[in-house]
Amino acid sequence: xxxxxLWKSEKENGTNHKDDSKVxxxxxxxxxxxxxxxxxxxxxxxxxxxxxxxxxxxxxxxKLFKADFRYADxxxADFRYAxxxxxxxxxxxxxxxxLYRAYLLEADLRYxxxx
Numbered sequence: 001x002x003x004x005x006l007w008k009s010e011k012e013n014g015t016n017h018k019d020d021s022k023v024x025x026x027x028x029x030x031x032x033x034x035x036x037x038x039x040x041x042x043x044x045x046x047x048x049x050x051x052x053x054x055x056x057x058x059x060x061x062x063k064l065f066k067a068d069f070r071y072a073d074x075x076x077a078d079f080r081y082a083x084x085x086x087x088x089x090x091x092x093x094x095x096x097x098x099l100y101r102a103y104l105l106e107a108d109l110r111y112x113x114x115x
Contacts, residue, residue, distance in 0.1 A: 035073075 023043040030050040040060040048068040055075045059082045066086040075095045079102040087107045095113050 040078075 043063040
């Protein structure tokens with residue numbers, strides 16, 4: 001509900017993929033509280049989550065390309081099958097996060113809390 005109206009389907013964006021997943025481009029969520037939201041199957045491209053509260057968020061099967069999660073609270077977040085290519089997780093709190101089969105190619109995990 002929080003993101004209603006912000007996303008466009010890939011068909012609306014002219015990419016014409018066979019699925020109709022939700023896509024967000026260049027949105028700045030910095031310093032927001034999105035705790036507990038269901039963001040599964042969303043695609044985020046170049047979005048900022050700097051110092052954002054994302055504890056318990058469901059990112060299952062989400063695509064988070066070049067997302068900025070610096071200093072974000074991702075404790076208990078569910079990243080099963082998520083694609084975090086090029087994501088910046090510098091000093092992010094990932095304690096208790098579920099990363100089963102998450103794709104972290106070129107992700108920056110320096111000083112991230114992973115316990």
